[in-house]
Amino acid sequence: MTGARAAIPPTYETLGANKRLAEILRTVDEDFLVLLGWDWDRRVVTWPRQHPVIGLPDCPVPGCPLAITVLTRPMCGGCMLRWSKSDLPLEEFVLVTKAESRGVGQVPCAVQGCGRPRLTIAGLLCDAHRVQHTTVGLHALTLEGVKSRSW
Structure with a gap:
């Protein structure tokens, strides 16, 4: 993350009925999240x-x-x-x-607009998209097809 501030955290309204998550988020120090490189949109620490x-x-x-x-x-x-x-x-x-x-370093997932880090260079995908690709019925979709989707 290159900005001076972490992305705006989700509000209670956007969390719906997840009261426990809302309680936890109220205790998180935004300066600490900035230090960690947390991105609320991608839900990734850099x-x-x-x-x-x-x-x-x-x-x-x-x-x-x-x-x-x-x-x-x-x-x-x-x-x-x-x-x-x-x-x-x-x-x-x-x-x-x-x-x-x-080694993957901090190379982003190949799915357009994802930005989460890849698990491996060869695999191209972050963990979330790898699970979708292999276990949620998208295993027939080629990696080229996965990369072109915006999910």
Whole structure:
């Protein structure tokens, strides 16, 4: 999310009879949601990668979309594995562009207008659209057909 404020939360009227959700939403601090990168419309958190407490630094290997999740390591897990199988010193290894990555990073779902993060690069879809595609009777629809729908 690039704006300074989180999208406006839904009002009680838009929630209908869901009183418990309305109670919970009244207790949520909007500044905290902005910090998290929460988007009410997409219902997605876009983690602030560079935040000193809740963020994770990007992997320094060019072409790698992942974050360093073990902060005592200089790279993401996949790049650490590749480096352990190479003969290059760390300073040289981090200059070599990663040819391909199965990591998704924060790439949005391929469904037009969705914006939720994909589960995988190959799968193209967020979890919600993957479920619709495979279990709600849309499994016969090709991924090209899924991408062109606005749901």
